[in-house]
Amino acid sequence: MSRISRLAAVPVAALLSLGLASCASDEPAGETEAASNTWEPVTVEHAFGTTTIETEPERVATVAWANHEVPLALGVVPVGMAASTFGDDDANGVHPWAEEALADLDAETPVLFDETDGIDFEAVADSQPDVILAAYSGLTQEDYDTLSEIAPVVAYPEAPWSTPWREMIEVNAAGLGMAEEGDELVADLEQQIADVVAEYPQIEGATGMFLTHVDPSDLSQVSFYSANDTRVQFFEDLGMEIPASIEEASADTDSYSVTISAEQADMFDDVDVIVTYGGEELRDALESDPLLSQIPAVENGAIVDLPGDQPLGTAANPTPLAISWVLDDYAGLIADAVDKGE
Structure with a gap:
């Protein structure tokens, strides 16, 4: 029904x-x-x-x-x-x-x-x-x-x-x-997304992970948005794929986020791009960590740092008016990260 x-x-x-x-x-x-x-x-x-x-x-x-x-x-x-x-x-x-x-x-x-x-x-x-x-x-x-x-x-x-x-x-x-107007709005946004994604063909097929609530001073645990979360699902709108590791970690939960021990970081060997909030401090901490630095996205510097104090910081969480406003910038940042991993 x-x-x-x-x-x-x-x-x-x-x-x-x-x-x-x-x-x-x-x-x-x-x-x-x-x-x-x-x-x-x-x-x-x-x-x-x-x-x-x-x-x-x-x-x-x-x-x-x-x-x-x-x-x-x-x-x-x-x-x-x-x-x-x-x-x-x-x-x-x-x-x-x-x-x-x-x-x-x-x-x-x-x-x-x-x-x-x-x-x-x-x-x-x-x-x-x-x-x-x-x-x-x-x-x-x-x-x-x-x-x-x-x-x-x-x-x-x-x-x-x-x-x-x-x-x-x-x-x-x-x-x-x-309802009819809502359907028209969805169709319009889908077309906008398709038009922008066509400008960044390198995004197609890349895998993405969204790190969240990570403390640079304590990387003993890794928190990330699950496959249930809209930020992760938006990767697919952009032509990306949800890594099998994220799908597996999300299989037994309805929650929008998951936390695991950093000792399990090797499971993320299928992650091409990481999107996160945290800036240079977090990037440096990830790259210097003996476990997390082995994730391909970290090793290649394929990290998108979204500014939490700016409108672009909300780009990863797609909403009806924000999609049009931030889409091109967000896709461009991901495309740049993909390029670093090649």
Whole structure:
């Protein structure tokens, strides 16, 4: 059975009008006019069960990383969304691609939820949403239950922080009653990716590993994103392959990350490129470590250091608006790393 059951569809033109109406200067952010009387309930299946949106949502709130990018990409301005901290170059809580989308929609910045210590349920409730989008998130059952007391919640389909970008768009768009527009957005992004990847043929077939939360002063353990994680899955969008070692290490877990002893580093002899955060200090530590330096990507210097304090630092985690913004730079960095390994 499909995770998303559309009981009825609103005409596309009407829905586009609905989304754009939310940006009008005389409407509060996220509020929309009823574009038609043809709305019928939309049911979305997810990890916590099913959610049915009985009435056409006029006020849309989003929680967790990047869910706000789906409504923004579809012309709907949320009444509230999670503040962005990682990769936010001007510390205003909004990534540049979201700023551009808001500007294009002639809209003010929505209320920003501070999620430093978890979801701010009070702030979400104060935004008075009709629906809460969280298709890419780490919601617990308790989080979901609490949010559901505020408004219908569109949660992740299977596991925390493991919703691929296509499904993130599909599920959140369904919650807006804009499934067709979501499909069009996915197709457009797929074409953009294909066009950019064609410029870097050396990427095709290279294997990639994403190191994360690595302490340069203590390399006794190696942490990396698993094959369940969207960053690793994005390698495949770029024409790369997930190494068999990463697939094997991910086989018995639903988690988005895995930690192993550095003594097992020889298992990564099939890794051509490493992507990570950490900069020169981490690179130097990897290259000087007697175990980790034997990984082909480390030995060849085929390492992509993403800056965590800049928008490019989010490049590895594909999201609806960020993909277009960082794609060419990210692919170029990976291509340079592949070249070093040849």
